[in-house]
Amino acid sequence: MSGSLFAVPLRLGAIRLGAVDLYRESMGRPGPRLLSASLHIADLVTASLVLATGDDARQWAQPLSSRWIHQAAGMTSAQLGIAIPDAYARLRGYAFTHGLSLVEVARRVVERSIRIEVE
Template sequence: MSGKAVEATAESAGNLAAPFLDLLPISGVAVSVIDRSGRQSIIHASDDTVEQLAEIQFDLGEGPMVSSFWSANPEIIPDAPLTCRQRWPAFADAMASLDVGSLFAFPLITGAACVGVALTYRWPGGSLNEAAIERGMSLAKAIAGPALERALTFADMDESMAQADAPPLEMRRQIHQATGMILAQLDSTATEALLRLQAYAFANGRTVRDVASAVVLRELDFSLLPE
């Protein structure tokens, strides 16, 4: 399934977790957007178990989802009780009462930024084959942009985002100008350029206006950023 098809499926289902449940052998999934200061927004959780798993990890600051976010790599944990006990003992204690056999975390990557994680679990347990892992990574990449857009729309990330419905005229002009410059730097569409601007701001704990200003002043060139 292509990235656009995944996005369309998720939007029609009303959540971004649906493709994971449809295409992977898992029991539940939570899609979370995270910034570099550790602020989290759970965009969708398919059940109470996976929502608790996500919240526990952010409360403790450890676990496969946290590790996947900071490394920007998947975490594949076929035997969650044993492996978590070895790697994240506090998390293992906190999740002991939950029916979780396996955990699989896939980073949400857009451009050069990791903006969150899709955390999935399986009960009673079992691993994922290589094809399923690749599919999970593709799904996570496909929903990264829509997940970030949804978080920016609904989360009170900062004052400028809270007022995004009616930003000052000068702010709109600056963001529009920066989007055009990023479009030229990356040879992309306007939609992709704006998303990259938002993703960079989110991942680095800066406002969109601040990053747009840096682009306009030629202090930041997106063509020089790692892919």
């Protein structure tokens, strides 16, 4: 039986909490959609590890950078009429081709200083 394993860091700003190991049956590097999904999983695991107590605090348990990314993905999905996983991939692609971090691209999308265009 063959497969692949990749580790995704659990981080909160500059704090590194560990990593989550993800496995799949097929060999090779993850594509953009799988990579995007794995980073989302890592953000969810991180948020659950640092989850504050109380209903009001729960909405802030997710790192601000993660909230920007999710909001930007939703905005991109709505603007381009594409699925959310594809919107994440577009954001990552924009970040890569422009030499920016994903968080910076997401922040700029949310602030409406950049717009991800149709290819």
